[in-house]
Amino acid sequence: GNSVTQMEGPVTLSEEAFLTINCTYTATGYPSLFWYVQYPGEGLQLLLKATKADDKGSNKGFEATYRKETTSFHLEKGSVQVSDSAVYFCALSVVDMRFGAGTRLTVKP
Amino acid sequence: GAGVSQSPSNKVTEKGKDVELRCDPISGHTALYWYRQSLGQGLEFLIYFQGNSAPDKSGLPSDRFSAERTGGSVSTLTIQRTQQEDSAVYLCASSRRHAGTSGAPTDTQYFGPGTRLTVL
Numbered sequence: 001g002n003s004v005t006q007m008e009g010p011v012t013l014s015e016e017a018f019l020t021i022n023c024t025y026t027a028t029g030y031p032s033l034f035w036y037v038q039y040p041g042e043g044l045q046l047l048l049k050a051t052k053a054d055d056k057g058s059n060k061g062f063e064a065t066y067r068k069e070t071t072s073f074h075l076e077k078g079s080v081q082v083s084d085s086a087v088y089f090c091a092l093s094v095v096d097m098r099f100g101a102g103t104r105l106t107v108k109p
Numbered sequence: 110g111a112g113v114s115q116s117p118s119n120k121v122t123e124k125g126k127d128v129e130l131r132c133d134p135i136s137g138h139t140a141l142y143w144y145r146q147s148l149g150q151g152l153e154f155l156i157y158f159q160g161n162s163a164p165d166k167s168g169l170p171s172d173r174f175s176a177e178r179t180g181g182s183v184s185t186l187t188i189q190r191t192q193q194e195d196s197a198v199y200l201c202a203s204s205r206r207h208a209g210t211s212g213a214p215t216d217t218q219y220f221g222p223g224t225r226l227t228v229l
Contacts, residue, residue: 034217044152044200044220089152096165097142097202097218101151 002027006090006100013080013107021075021103023064023090031092033057033066033073036099038087047075047088080107111135113221115201121227122191130186130224134203141184142204142218143176147197155199158184159206191228198223 007022025031035047035057048057053068062077073090085107090100114133122128134141143155154168158178169175173191178184188195202218 036220043222044202046217046219049217091152096154096157098154099144099152 002031002092002094002096002098004090004092004098004100006088007103008101009087010104010106013105015082015107015109016079017107019075019077019080019084019105021088021090021105023073023075023100025071025073025090025092027071027092027094029094031094033064034091034093034097035062035064035073035075036089036091038089038102040086044089080105082107082109113201113203113219115199115221115224117224118222119225119227121229123229124193125190127187127189128191128226130188130199130201130226132184132186132201132203132221134182134184134201135219136182137205138203138219139181139206140204140216140218141178142202143184143186144200144202145170145197146200146223152200155186188226191226193228196226196228198225 003026005024032051034049036044037047038044048059050057050066053066056065064073064075087102087104089102092098116131139160141158145153156163156166156176160181161178173189176186200223201221204216204218206216
């Protein structure tokens, strides 16, 4: 079946550090891939998405590239800020949406 | 409305009681989704609607859970004879459309703030 596996947290980084949160998927068909973010006390919101192989989604300094050969969609940011502290969810969609377990990121000043 | 709304925002109930959770999707969105987020867990897909029909009910955890959608808009998730393990945040999301069997990508889902259910 369709599923997403993402890096377990929690992840703690210092401000301006480089961030990678790994995400790999298993899917039949042609999935779209997403990263959603949940800031403290807020609801889930879309961070970025990619709808076909080799597409790169980007937003707020975050990037993720849809890699069909490695079935991956790793989230990266070159320099994190305290305000990036949140839980990040990788997700895929073919017929329905499947989410990973979430990775909690804490950025310390 | 401008976004997905859910009510109530918090619900505390006693074990064995029935509860109803409501979701108002974004106007014009034909697809509607219910998820459950338990403490320390990821998002668990429960059910989705395309219009008023629910082609996929496989995510419902037991027959105590049911959902309906009328008029292609508001949806209600009902949990009968609640148990303590039902305690969670129940999230609703909507999107313009849902992927068909052709594999067309599903549009972005927009989430509501959730209903926090506590079963004592």
